[in-house]
Amino acid sequence: MSRIEIKEDNVSINRIEERCINCGMCKKTCESINNIGNDCLNCGQCILTCPTGALTPKYNYKAVLNYIKDTNKTVVVFVAPAVRVAIGDAFGFNPGEFLEEKLVSVLKEIGFNYVFDTTFGADLTIMEEAQELIERINNKNTPMFTSCCPSWVLYMYKNYQEDVYKLSTCKSPIAMQGAMIKTYFAQNYELDSEDIISVALTPCVSKKSERELYPDTDIVITTSELILMIKELGINFKSLEDKEFDRLLGKGSSGGLIFGSSGGVMESVLRTAYFMLNKEKAPQEFYQLESIRGDSEFKETIVDMKKYKLKIAAINKIKTVIEKYEKLKDYDFIEVMSCPGGCIGGGGQPLVAIKDLENIRKERIKSLYVEDKEQKIKESYLNPEIIEAYNYFINKGKVNLHTNHIILAKNFTNVDKKSIMNDREEKNEKDFI
Secondary structure (H helix, E strand, O other): OOOOOOOOOOOOEEEOHHHOOOOOHHHHHHHHHOOOOOOOOOOOHHHHHOOOOOEEEOOOHHHHHHHHHOOOOEEEEEEOHHHHHOHHHHOOOOOOOOOHHHHHHHHHHHOOOEEEEOHHHHHHHHHHHHHHHHHHHHOOOOOEEOOOOHHHHHHHHHHOHHHHHHEOOEOOHHHHHHHHHHHHHHHHOOOOHHHEEEEEEEOOOOHHHHOOOOOOOOEEEEHHHHHHHHHHOOOOHHHOOOOOOOOOOOOOOHHHHHHHOOOHHHHHHHHHHHHHHHOOOOOHHHHOOHHHOOOOOEEEEEEEOOOOEEEEEEEEOHHHHHHHHHHHOOOOEEEEEOOOOOHHHOOOOOOOOHHHHHHHHHHHHHHHHHHHHHOOOOOHHHOHHHHHHHHHHHOOOOOOHHHHOOOOEOOOOOOOOHHHHHHHHHOOOOOOO
């Protein structure tokens, strides 16, 4: 077969048969990035390289528009970091241009009741994952793999079942944010969670499959779907005045922002883990870890955490993991993203000329790190909204997060997780701030 198989029940990717010329580009792309043949991981990289537009995300934006028209529903959208450096590709902006405030404005114009920043969810992930990393190191239970990328997690379950316990038990930022919207936000605004429709706006088509595991997020739409919404509604994106995210689940730290780039999750977690270990701000090198930044397929270094040194690696492409898997067992902390460059290169991003893809990804990465450098709050533990969430919700008994794992942690199946969860389940409620 010269093309990859897209099954009808694939919740992430759709093939328009009449457009397909059976050129084989999708299969070539899949093999070069994930090396898995027809065992689809929902990453959607084939969408970006299909020359005829036969492959698209599975569109869910019409359902969103219908909910917005339903005045009995409170429709909430939360925006992933990588969307704000890609949306401009469809409207004549420079590649990678940072359009956060204009993005908020267009979402308000479309009719969303609240517009939140997914970097709040990323900050929660950082707080929990930093704590888990410390526990694993103390228990000599490494390596720990990140668990933010659903295509990577799916691959792990399919191919390394015996090692699933090495995945971080933390939910992804989107999964955490969706759960917090249906609890923390709902309680604060005295809303029935059943009347809230939570919509994740992402660069990633694989998040559509992740949503089925964590249904607190009702709908996932991609950057490319938002572009269709804007154009179908006749909104002049360029002319809109800038607006800011709504508060409570509002703006996260710039540490959460760089989650959109390969190496960003790891760099952000290490900033907070250093503070948790030493009760002091991490050295400047933790704010410019060039050795794990960029779109190279494999990046590694050793970081000095003062109490011990960690061997770390940041990986693009599942193919790279396959090639190096046995060697990775010697590392302490490993970030894996299935898409080139990380989330900025997700399959739900706008279509651009294939020859320009690599340079455009680099511009998106550059833009996120420029913002990280310019923003004042670079650490999750210093984000006022995170402090408030922990002090008045997470650590005050309104939900028992560390025993039930209903908001911040995932439950593994068919895996003995006792060794990695023991400390997290038995410890008393603790203020991490």
